Amino acid sequence: MLSSIAGRSVVVTGGSKGIGKGIGRVFARNGAKVLVVSRTLSEAEAAAAELVADGGIASAFAADVTQPAEMQAMADAAKLRHGGVDVLCANAGAFPQGRIEDLSAQDWDQVLGVNLKGTFLALKACLPYLTQSDQGRVVITSSITGPVTGFPGWTHYGASKAGQLGFMRTACLELAKYKITVNAVLPGNILTEGLVAMGDDYLQSMAASIPLKALGTVEDIGYAALFLASKEAAYITGQTIIVDGGQTLPESLDALN
Ligand code: NAP
Numbered sequence: 284m285l286s287s288i289a290g291r292s293v294v295v296t297g298g299s300k301g302i303g304k305g306i307g308r309v310f311a312r313n314g315a316k317v318l319v320v321s322r323t324l325s326e327a328e329a330a331a332a333e334l335v336a337d338g339g340i341a342s343a344f345a346a347d348v349t350q351p352a353e354m355q356a357m358a359d360a361a362k363l364r365h366g367g368v369d370v371l372c373a374n375a376g377a378f379p380q381g382r383i384e385d386l387s388a389q390d391w392d393q394v395l396g397v398n399l400k401g402t403f404l405a406l407k408a409c410l411p412y413l414t415q416s417d418q419g420r421v422v423i424t425s426s427i428t429g430p431v432t433g434f435p436g437w438t439h440y441g442a443s444k445a446g447q448l449g450f451m452r453t454a455c456l457e458l459a460k461y462k463i464t465v466n467a468v469l470p471g472n473i474l475t476e477g478l479v480a481m482g483d484d485y486l487q488s489m490a491a492s493i494p495l496k497a498l499g500t501v502e503d504i505g506y507a508a509l510f511l512a513s514k515e516a517a518y519i520t521g522q523t524i525i526v527d528g529g530q531t532l533p534e535s536l537d538a539l540n
Contacts (some may be wrong), residue, residue, distance in 0.1 A: 287514030289314030291418070292365035294357065296348050296405050297375030299326035301475035302424060304333075306372050306508050311339025313509060316365040319343045320357055321375070333370050340365075346374045348401030354408035361412065368412035368510045372400045373447075374424040380436035391439045398443035402450060406465075410458075413479020419463035420512040421454070422503065425523070427469050431531050448523065455521035464520035466511045471527025472500040494529030494539060 297303035299321035305525045307317045311334040318332040319341055327343035334341035344360045346353035348485050361368045377397040383391055402423055413419035428434050428442030448467055455465040470477070472489050478498070479486070490497050507524045511518055525531060532540050 290370040293370040295372040299330045303374040306505040309505030317341040358408040367411045369416040370420040392441040394439040399446045422508045423467040425467040469525045471530040
């Protein structure tokens with residue numbers, strides 16, 4: 284068990300549900316102080332209350348990652364309530380589907396705004412506090428979609444997720460002088476509340492395309508983030524960890540048998 288995260292202040296954008304909620308749960312169970320951030324305060328509060336009921340330290344904050352002033356207020360809240368920012372999990376994301384013929388310029392800007400610009404704005408706002416930490420860490424939730432694979436209907440999403448890695452590879456160089464590391468987790472298909480709502484047939488067909496024959500859990504992503512945030516990962520920066528049950532590996536359907 285990694286022991287170096289206890290007492291650390293962790294900000295999780297998009298922490299009210301799905302993968303972000305799982306990240307928050309893993310960090311809280313390992314003794315971190317978690318700021319759960321989403322636009323919907325009631326949902327962030329409910330997620331934070333779950334972490335507290337589980338024995339953790341957590342509080343909620345409502346902020347939109349596309350708004351610089353709200354990101355600033357988020358970082359300041361982490362300082363005020365939890366003593367600073369040691370770890371930023373830039374996880375908030377949007378993934379509406381739309382093929383190129385149907386996508387508008389506004390659709391494109393919305394997805395790039397949340398996923399890519401939001402990553403930049405969250406990091407920029409937290410940076411003054413991350414530099415004060417002796418173990419500053421940024422963990423970006425990217426995706427296999429874009430950096431590794433493609434999926435019709437998600438050109439804008441894939442571009443934003445690949446863009447996060449381009450951002451990461453220069454951000455890690457700029458922040459190296461502060462000993463801040465910047466890394467990314469690339470989830471495959473993860474079982475979130477949204478996917479559960481798609482029904483059993485859909486979930487089974489997705490699982491069939493994965494060598495480990497199951498969708499990932501939100502905690503699977505949380506544990507990868509926890510490792511990258513740990514003291515033990517201090518020498519890893521600008522790197523990616525794919526957490527996908529082997530989904531990106533088969534060359535053909537035969538390779539799944
Ligand atoms: P989700 O269940 O839909 O949760 C999204 C979270 O982000 C919510 O807390 C949502 O709360 C918040 N959010 C959305 N827009 C926001 C904004 N503008 N500002 C602040 N918070 C915002 O999503 P998920 O499936 O867990 O995905 C989380 C991340 O993992 C995303 O970056 C996604 O691209 C990535 N990912 C997911 C999968 C998967 O299989 N689920 C696979 C690969 C990558 P509010 O709506 O209240 O703001």
